[in-house]
Amino acid sequence: MTYDPDVKYQKSHEWARKDGSLFTVGISDYAQDSLGDVVFVELPEKGKVVQKGEAFGVVESVKAASDVYAPLSGTIVEVNTKLKEDPALVNKEPFGAGWFVKIQASNPTEYDQLLSATEYEAFVKGL
Amino acid sequence: MKRTVLYDTHLSLGAKMAPFAGWEMPIQYPAGPIEEHRLVRRSAGLFDTSHMGRFRVYGPGATQFLDKLLTARLSDLFVGFSRYSLLLREDGGILDDLFVYRLGEEEWFIVVNASNTEKNFAWFQQWASKEGTIQIEDLSFRFGMVAFQGPRALELLTQITENEKGERWTPPERFGWSWVRIGKPKGSLADRANHSDASTKVRCLVGRTGYTGEDGVEIFPPWDRTPFVWETILSSASKMGIEAGPAGLAARDSLRFEPGFALYGHELSEDITPVEASLLWACDFEKPFVGREAVSNRKEQGPKEKLATFVMEEPAVPRAGYPVTDEAGTTVGRVVTGLYAPTIDAFAGNAFVLPDLAISGKTLYIVIRGARKKARVVKRPLYKPAYRA
Known part of the structure; x- marks a missing residue:
């Protein structure tokens, strides 16, 4: 199980990577492992405004459909169109090529409230 | 557990x-x-x-006994062979689908679905108690x-x-x-x-x-x-x-989905007869069997719904329980199996729908999280079994 130390997490298992006020968002290695083979990812249109904690997409594995929640409020400025062709990228590279969206944060301080890799790992181990 | x-x-x-x-x-x-x-x-x-579940049924009259309970003909099955069959209630509802292996002239081995093991055992016992000579042995934990x-x-x-x-x-x-x-x-x-x-x-x-x-x-x-x-x-x-x-x-x-095999609890249940499930081929109407009258009647009246296999035309994952509608949004059925089919590389499934929609080429809409997604009815099987030349 990998806990990328360069991103921050929320308890619903999404991560956010900071690049100025732009944040790349995906799901954790633990999340993809629990879901199993991902067969489809439903993502929003560019320009959609989301609130922190709001479901913005759905990840469908062989097993089940699960909502994906925004770790920060803001505007979706980019979606990972590669997931349409190859949803298994979420399993293969959850912290890399398997990212979901990029959010232009409306309140970048929300990032500070997210869990560090160490905190998230402790949370996961307690599940 | x-x-x-x-x-x-x-x-x-x-x-x-x-x-x-x-x-x-x-x-x-x-x-x-x-x-x-x-x-x-x-x-x-x-x-x-x-x-x-695994049972052994044996004793004088065992063959005749099973031939009456199962939809498949057993009398012409040679020792050393096996056959697919359905087990029906008197009203034609499907209790289970199973495989029977002929071990001897009056000795049979039966493999049933896990979810139905106890129910089937009780059903066989109940009918056997009227006979007296038939033994039914549950071998589920012996093999x-x-x-x-x-x-x-x-x-x-x-x-x-x-x-x-x-x-x-x-x-x-x-x-x-x-x-x-x-x-x-x-x-x-x-x-x-x-x-x-x-x-x-x-x-x-x-x-x-x-x-x-x-x-x-x-x-x-x-x-x-x-x-x-x-x-x-x-x-x-x-x-x-x-x-x-x-x-x-x-x-x-x-x-099992790709070659068109039914799964109990999805394509089969007690509320469904072989007519709706398109399993009349597994019923031999030339001999008596429990449920035959009811199935014949249903066949004549025509079923209210039929099993259709569909492939999604829009990318979306269908799942068991999702409603099926027509273009106008009227409910016409329900999904019983929905998944990603790896060999044909498509999202696909089975649904019970109004009989006139269970025809290949027809368009169905699967309601996925409130949105209607287009699907097309296709011929079964999506994958031809390798052993069927």
Whole structure:
């Protein structure tokens, strides 16, 4: 199980990577492992405004459909169109090529409230 | 929660276990269900199916007795062969679908769905109590059951299997079965070591049957020796360079869906008759069977709904329970199986819909999270079983 130390997490298992006020968002290695083979990812249109904690997409594995929640409020400025062709990228590279969206944060301080890799790992181990 | 004799084996292989029909079963192994599915189509996969129910029915009149309870004709089935059948209530509702193996003139081996084992046993007992001479034995914990399926399954199995005379085993034709002994290949170190032959060879019933659309076998070893058979198959495969690995229930579901096999609780239930399920081929109307009148009547009246196989035209994952509508949004049915079908690389499923929509080429809409997604009814099967020329 990998806990990328360069991103921050929320308890619903999404991560956010900071690049100025732009944040790349995906799901954790633990999340993809629990879901199993991902067969489809439903993502929003560019320009959609989301609130922190709001479901913005759905990840469908062989097993089940699960909502994906925004770790920060803001505007979706980019979606990972590669997931349409190859949803298994979420399993293969959850912290890399398997990212979901990029959010232009409306309140970048929300990032500070997210869990560090160490905190998230402790949370996961307690599940 | 019940566990099969292979429970520890699954854990050591890194399986994800989940409840299924009262059993804790391997849903998938680390390779994942899609790769496990592809492995079975490409080479060979090994499944633990020990959760299924296994009965022996025997005694004077056993053949006539079962012939009356089952929709398939049994009187013309030779000893050494097996057949698919349905078990119906008097009103035509499907109690189960099963496989019957003829062990002797008046001796039968029956494999039923795990979820229906107790119900079926009680049903057989109830009818047998009127006869007096028929014995029904639940062998579910006396024998294990594994399925070894795929184009290279028999190639491997013939290397580790002897017939009862100790000669090399020749597999029976499709739906045939035989008693065999499975163990390390003859002349191997294990054989030449101080082990007696008995400890390295396990007597099993092997049927050339399966639920994947591939050639292969279902193997019934004594319950306690099932892990030995499992490990012998996997270790021999790696020694012989035959690609093989374990496959879980998730792969089993997509493998059975593509060739059009029904799964109880999805395509089959007590509320459905063989008419709706398109299983009239499994019913022999030339002989009496429990439920025949009701099914004949339903056939004449025409069913209210029929099973349709569909493929999504818009990318979206259908799932069991989702409503089906027409273009106007009127509900016309419900999805009973929905998944990603790896071999045809499409999202697909089965639905019960109004009969005039269960025709290939028709358009259906599957309601997925409130949005109607277009699907097209297609001919079954999506994948033609390899053994059907």
